[in-house]
Amino acid sequence: MKNQLKIYSDMKSLVTMALLACMLPVASFANNDPKLDQDTVIIELNNNSKIVIVTKSKEDLATLENYDINQMIRDLNAQLTDSVEYMEIKDGKAYVNEDDEVELKDWKINDDEIRIKLGGVEVDVDPDKVDDWDEDDWSERKKVTYEAERVDRTTHHFNIDIGLNNWLEDGEFPDANNAPYSVKPFGSWYVGLNSTNRTWVGGPLFLEWGMGISWYNWKLEDADYVIQEGSERIEFNALPANISGQKSKLTASYINATVVPMFDFSRGRRKITSIESGGFRIKKYSRKGFRFGVGGYAGYRIGSHTKLVFKENGGKRDKDKEKDNFFLENFRYGLRAQVGWKGVELFATYDLNEVFSPNRGPLNADGQNAGLNAITFGITL
Template identity: 45%
Template sequence: MKNLIKKVGMLTGLFVVAFAYSLIANPATVKQPRDSIIIDFDNNTKILIYVKDKSDLENLRSFDLNAMLRDVSLSIDSSKNVTYLKLEDDGGDKYLKDTTVVFDSDPDEDDFERSRSSDDHENKARIKLGNYRLEVDVDDIEDLEETFEDIEDDGLKVTSSTEEKRLRKTTHEFNVEIGVNNYLEDGDFPDGNANYSVKPWGSWYVGFSSIHKTAIGNGPFFLEWGGTLHWYNFKLDNEDIQIVKTENGTEYLEPPVGTTGIKSKLTASYLSAVLVPMLDFSRGTRKVKKYESGSISISKYKKQGVRIGVGGYAGYRLGSHTKYRFKQDGDKDRDKTSGNFNLNNFRYGVRGQIGYKGMDFFINYDLNELFNDDKGPAKLNAISFGFIL
């Protein structure tokens, strides 16, 4: 609970800035003398704005109040004893804004949201930070600090529910995929005695993906599409075996007398395009836990629902190499060789995904063979699976 209170305190600081701007943007809502505006936050904190008339007040909307407050904060931090600060701008354009601030453009995504109740005409403010949202009545701004101090004494009303979140047509995210590689021979994993069989643990698959999600209609259907840069690592189960390209193709050879293998693997990198139709059976549904005390409510959101989809991918090989670490006559050495090793330059296959809440699992299966025809140790189709982070 104490951690929650600290987070709310941070949100409150952000709210104060947003509220101050809202008063400037809507001068009709401010009760002030003709030549000044006083924004009184508590007994020790005031913002005083002098103006000649209403037209001067409208001109204030061209200035960035946030930038001014940041400069004040820097001035205070750099001075030990501050009793009076004055911001001066001889040119008159230091704090001009390049763009116009628009409130309520996207209530679910913007960091700041200001809304007005249509029933009682009371100003409200909402601030979103990560999975937390603070909502408070503007009229209670003077009592905000006192309310936070009394939360632990008065207690919080805690409720749990689910709600529908308005989603954008297309969203973007950057994913990291971590998993393991293997390959299938005639639908089965190679026999453990085969020279080309791999270690399930240590044959890592790593991918970096730029993925877009486009909703189709208002139902659960959407498309995931984008690009992935990824690496296959096939670590041989028998570390004595060395992978060598010969005139006959790529061979997996026993070591010469006096040589003992330590590690042997084949690595290949690909750039692939991905398209996966998905069904999200609770699209837009979020679990909400709300804490309420007086006019303040704090909401925490969590993803909900099952996602499942099947699609495909196609890619091109960027590079490949083998690495062979061994001990010969008591001395350790290694051999790293780059080349194509008769690997197919193109790859294409089927991809499946399933997710629940914040966790997603993937599986890729190459429909074409890993090696060119009759140039590998066997007819092998790569398979990889793991987690999307």
């Protein structure tokens, strides 16, 4: 390999360089060239090739530990061709693209910079550069698309679950019996905000785990019923004749912990599109291949309320909102299934315990306690 790797920029530790030398088959440090001063580190390989690291001062070596030297060597070995005679890395990590050009693909975040990551989109902002940015800079933006083959042991991201809620009674939806507690399928929204970690276990097996907050919204099919807390149980009572219901719903919020083993047959490989302009960098991550998993979750109720929107005697719309526990079970636990294909991720959850406390749910047509279990399905952003 006749290529030379020169790293100009902040370097952090001679110790890392020494470790690299120990891992190479034959490596020695020499400085016999009079043209090179004491701030030059030379690694001579056993095939008459060498790696040269030039720094402006010894203090610059202090940041060498910021760099993954082993990964650089692996990437260079896999991507460099005989047509590439020189490569310069000025910041972060660089790789050779199809045109034998060096493209910056990783942006080191300093203390005063901001990183926002939501789902498959990451935005990095450098406030010092943003002040000088204008719309003309966007026309000169840099766009790079590449595949990330390397799998980190654990990655972290935020995502949003958006879905529809309902509940099952003995495995059936209550509207099959025209029950007053039947839920309107569209409009009963579920929203979850999740902080998720993804840990690679081995092969195609990953473990997704984390914490989040979710909101159940059960919107009644018949808005002429009001949800009220009775003396012994939750009640779904008909409104007086002079009141016309427009919307009637029950909302409950929970803080949750989730663990889902995932089989990812692309083994974590992702397609990454990076756009850089001035102090902005936008990176979009798209997963590859098929993946699925089934796991569990547990949650604790942190709030609940009912909302009734109505008209009295045909007058103006009015609303009534009441906060209470409504005999809701404080704890929830159940199963979560996830399935994805490339950039699409679907989920479904089912509470194994009932929504309301034992024998505190509504009465069914037979006068028995209706055991209702929450069910949700939707998409993850």
